[in-house]
Amino acid sequence: MGSSTTAGAPDRSTRTVRRSRLSDLVDSERSLGYLLVAPVVLLLLVLVAYPFSVAIGYALSDRTLADPGVFVGLENFVLLWESSIYRQTLRNTFIFTAGSVAIRLVLGVGLALLLNESFRFRRAVRAAILLPWIVPTVLGTMAWLWMFNPNFSVLNYILVQSGLMEHGFNWLTDPDLALFSVLLVNAWRGVPFMAITVLAGLQAIPHDLYDASAIDGAGKFQRFRYVTLPLVMPVLLTALVLSIIWTFSDFGIVYGLTKGGPMNATHVLATLSYQTGLASGNIGEGAAISLTMLPVLLVLIIWQLRRIRRSTVA
Amino acid sequence: MTQDRSQAHVSRRKLLAGAAAAPALSLATPSIAQGTLKGTKLTILAGQWYVPQTNTLLDQLAADLARDSGMEIRVERFAGDELMTKTASVIGTGRGADLAVGVEFDTYVYAAKLNDVTDLADEVGKNYGGWMDAAKAASMVGGRWKSLPIGQAPAAWNWRTDMFRAAGVDKFPDTFAGLLDAAKKLHAKGTPIGMTLGHASGDGRSTNYPVLWAFGGKEFEADGRTVAINSPGTLAAVEWYKEIYQYFIPGTTAWLDPDNNQAFLASKVSATVNVNTIYLASRAAAATDAARKNIVDNMDHANWPSGPAGRFANYNINVWLPFASSPNKAGQREFLKAWYSRTFLPKWTKVGQSYFIPQLAGFDSEDVWPEDPKLKIFRDLNKINRLPGYGGPPTPVAAEAVNKYILVDMFAKACTGQLTPRDAVAWAEKEYQQIARRRSRT
Known part of the structure; x- marks a missing residue:
């Protein structure tokens, strides 16, 4: 039923x-x-x-845009190593990353310490500091392109008009200076992130600790060394690792300013990978170039994850 | 520039009427009955050509063809590198478009994924007096046409007649030795010349390849695989470049595509290599801008000087890429026939004012050339285009060398003293060989 x-x-x-x-x-x-x-x-x-x-x-293949290719093992990596452009790019990438992150670190922490102090219009200044981080990469890069322009540099104009220099700097023409110029723009863009992140860490430090250390006779430097730095370190390290990862894989700033020139002096792995993989259709090699970043980034990520896990458990 | 709608409008009926009067009928005669493509779709990927009317005419052609054939046609436009990535995506996925505007290298890179359009190419060639060699090199792979050439934007020497006169040079030099001599005089007068030696995707190649060829240098042998860059001709070209570089405006190794335009427009250089956009833009603004009027009045275009091996120029050729993955092959062919019809192509060429010129020999005697005397040289420049990869075809190896600026950097390394001319050539040879070796696997 x-x-x-x-x-x-x-x-x-x-x-x-x-x-x-x-x-x-x-x-x-x-x-x-x-x-x-x-x-x-x-x-x-x-x-x-x-x-x-x-x-x-x-x-691990010799794939192109029009051909699925075949498995070639590590051949792409071996052949890449024979290219002077690739080796130069690898060197540039490490200098670019180390230089930019060092500037971010020094200026970011310094800025955070300043912003942590009381002064008029503090909130407005804190908001304004974020501008380079908020502005779209392309827009910021275009502005810097004008400032570094080989023939119309406004920075050179100021230097020459003020009598400080006769000709100004070859910002993007001189190979060494060009690499410094692109890393400077990258740092300019990244400093606000570092500053705001560290500032958040600074604000989480109980004021009692500063009062106690002051009573114990600690000066400004000692308070920074023995109170601020240890307590802000977890936040600082997180910001540092993220900055390294982002800088290591940056594309827009270099591509917008120099397209890797002059004479490959500013090529970084991301721009070379684009040039090889997409513009030239050599997908296999382009992927191999971009994966060069993997071991470095992997170590950083694993280290960061383990650190986060340890702090969570603690 | 304003758009003349009556000029831009090309109806299918007018197209057929024009075809009836034309000696060769096949391209303009509809090969399909009207409306048989009803219900089908055709997606065309395009960029933005500099002269607005050329874009408008493409849109109008698509609209007219859509109305008369019943086919739904969509023209999707992408800026700069976006078109390249979108095309790559269609090639990779087999979806997203039926036709695209590409460049000569795309024909070789994507040959296996493009329809064979040899019959159409033969027909177009017959109707317009035959394709030029550069067009064949741009679109033929293994003896078959895998794309159809649209046109090229020739780069000329843009020069300031007043500045040259002031330096004691009455006309643009006809030899490389003459150009070097003029550069010295112009530099002494504080009005130097400038040639792009930076990673500029357009001007980098159009400025530097002609120098190589004029001195007898070449990148490859005829097989397109054997690297031939290390030769006395290349060395002579590098040595000439190193000498003239001393008289350039500083900063050319960092020049990207807009930089030479800006320097010329600001009267900071007396000569540079560029397409006719500096002139066209200045002419359009001259009525309201005294500085631009001064440029227009005091500039002209000149052909490349002749070197020991001849006179050559280089600019990329835009081509129609007919995707093999397209489910609408009939629609694809119908569009291409309409594009190359006698009522459309000459008109499209004429409104382009020599910014874009099809490489069809018969056009030399047709009414497609601008009246402006300062644009006349482009007719000659159209005939001397060579493509990267010479003495072979523009293969993916040549494309990668262009994209990696090997030739530009070879000159730049010697000019700046980073390497001696001989070492710069040896450096370039090694890079070419490595690219060729890697590419030989595929």
Whole structure:
């Protein structure tokens, strides 16, 4: 009887059993954990893991835009190493990253300490400091392009008109200065992030600690060395690692200012990878160039993750 | 520049009427019955050509063809590198478009993914007096036409007649030795010349390849694989460049595409290599801008000087890329036929004012050339274009060398003293060989 009336639909007892199983699943902390994490894992698999594994596959092949190519193992990396342009690019990338991050670190921390002090219009200044970070990369780069222009540099105009120099600097013409110029623009863009992040860390330090150290006779430098620095260090390190990763893979500033010139003096891995992989259609080699960054970034990411885990456990 | 709508409008009926009067009928005669493409779609990827009327005419052609054929046609426009990435995406996925505007290298890079349009190319060639050699090099792979040439924007020497006169040079030099001599005089007068030696994707190649060829240098042998850059001709070119560089305006090794235009417009240089956009833009603004009027009145365009091996120029050739993945091959062909019809192509060429010129020999005697005497030289420049990769075709190896600015950097390294001329040539040879070796795997 029941079978005729319930054809195609579960009877009450079946529904109860299913509801109960679902309830058990949700009630189990372990299962619920997996359930809640599943969407994130899925997104990571689709948006990160899949493209990443595809990129590795490309780097190990001689694929071009029109040809799927064949597996060539590490040949792309070996051949790349023979290219003077690649070796120069690798060197540029490390100088670019180290130089830019050093400037970000010094100016960012300095700026954060200043912004942590009380002064008039502090909020407005804090907001204004963020401008280089907020402005779209292309727009900022265009402004710097005008300032560094080989024939119309406004910076040179000021230097010459004020009598400080006779001709001004060859900002983008001299190979060494050109690399410094592009890393300067990268640092200009990154300083606000460093400053605001460190500032957030500074504001989380209880003022009692400063009062206590002052009572103990600590001067300004000692307060910075023994109170501020240790307490702001976790935030500082996080900002530092993120800055290194972003600078290492920067594309827009170099491409906008020099396209890697003059004479490849400012090429970084991202711009060379674009030139090789997309502009020239040599996908395999382009992927190999971009994956050069992987070991360095991987070490940094693993170190950062372990540090975060340790601090979370603690 | 204002758009003349009546001029821009090209209806299918007018197109057919024109075809009836033309000696060769096949291109303008519809090969399909009207409306048989109804329900089909055609997506065309294009950039923005500099002269606005050329873009308007493309849109109008698409609209007219859509109305008469029943086909839904969409022209999607992309700025700069975006077109290249979109085309690469269509090639990779096999979806997204049926036709695209590309450049000569794309024909070689994507040859396997493009439809064979040899019959159409033959027909177009027959109707317009034959394709020029550069056009064949741009679109033929393995003896088959895998793209159809649209046109090229020739780069000329833009020079200031008043500044040259003031330096005691009455006309633009006809030899490289003469150009060097003029550069010295102009430098002494405080009005130096400037040639782009930076990573400028357009001016970098159009400025530097002609110097190489004029002195007898070449990148490859005829097979397109054997590197031939290290030769006495190349060395002579590098040595000439190193000498003339001393008399340039400072900063040319950092010049990107806009920089020579800006320097010329600001009267900071007396001569530079560029397409006719400096002149066209100045002429358009001359009525309201005295400085621009001064430029227009005192500038002219000149052909390349002749070197020991001859007179050559270089500019990329835009081509139609017919994607093999297109489900609408009939529509693709119909559009191309309309594009090359006698009622469209000459008109499109004429409104382009020699900014874009198809490489069809018969056009030399047709009414497609601008009346302005300062634009006349482009007719001659159109005939001397060579493509990167010479003595071979513009293969992916040549494309990668262009994209990596190997030739530009070879000159720049010698000019700035980073390397001796001989070492600069040896450096370039090594880079060329490495690219060729890597590419030989595919």
